[in-house]
Amino acid sequence: MTTLLKRLFLLPVFAALLAANSSAPVRYTLDESNSLLSAKVPFFGLSSKTATFPKVRGTATIVGSDPSKAEIDVTWDATAITAPDSVTLGRLKGEKFFWVEQYPRIRFKGQGLAMTSATKGTITGQLTARGVTRDQSLSVTFDQDPLKAGANAPITFTAKTKIDRRQFGMKSFQLVVGNKVDITFDARIVPQ
Numbered sequence: 001m002t003t004l005l006k007r008l009f010l011l012p013v014f015a016a017l018l019a020a021n022s023s024a025p026v027r028y029t030l031d032e033s034n035s036l037l038s039a040k041v042p043f044f045g046l047s048s049k050t051a052t053f054p055k056v057r058g059t060a061t062i063v064g065s066d067p068s069k070a071e072i073d074v075t076w077d078a079t080a081i082t083a084p085d086s087v088t089l090g091r092l093k094g095e096k097f098f099w100v101e102q103y104p105r106i107r108f109k110g111q112g113l114a115m116t117s118a119t120k121g122t123i124t125g126q127l128t129a130r131g132v133t134r135d136q137s138l139s140v141t142f143d144q145d146p147l148k149a150g151a152n153a154p155i156t157f158t159a160k161t162k163i164d165r166r167q168f169g170m171k172s173f174q175l176v177v178g179n180k181v182d183i184t185f186d187a188r189i190v191p192q
Contacts, residue, residue: 028189042178
C-alpha cells in the first residue's frame with residue numbers, strides 16, 4: 001500500500017477519534033483566584049451600591065456534542081462578602097439581608113446550556129440564598145466557543161442575571177434600597 005493510500009485510509013479513523021472526543025464530557029474546576037461575583041442594587045433611586053463575593057468554589061462539565069448535558073455547581077462564601085462601607089457591610093451580613101451566621105453559603109446549581117451563538121448562551125438552574133431556592137437563568141458570554149474548547153483549554157466567561165431580593169426573604173429598607181439586584185459573575189474554569 002502506498003503512503004498516500006495509507007494516509008487516505010487513516011483519515012476516517014482520525015475523524016472518528018475527533019468526533020468521539022467532542023462528545024466526551026470535559027470536567028472543569030473553578031479558578032478561585034480569577035472568579036468574582038458582584039451584586040449591584042439601586043440606592044435611594046439616585047445611585048447604586050455594589051457588594052462582592054470574592055470567595056467561591058465550583059465545578060462545571062461541558063459535553064461538546066450535547067450542551068443540554070452541561071452542568072455547573074458554584075458555591076459562594078457569604079461570610080466573605082465585601083461592601084463599599086462598614087454600615088452597608090454590617091447590614092448585608094445581618095439578619096435582614098444575607099444573615100450569614102444562619103446561611104453562610106449561596107449556591108447556584110445549573111443544568112443545561114442553550115447556546116444562542118458560538119460564544120453566548122443561557123444556563124438554567126436553581127439559586128439558593130438565605131435558605132430560599134428559586135429557579136434562575138443566567139445569560140452567559142464565553143471568551144471562546146465552550147463546545148469546541150477541548151480538554152486542555154481554560155474558559156473565561158461572564159454570567160449575568162437579575163433577581164428580586166424580596167423573593168429571597170430580603171425585604172428590609174425598601175424605601176432606600178431597590179428590590180431588583182443585577183448580578184454579574186466573572187469566572188475562569190480550568191480542565192481537571
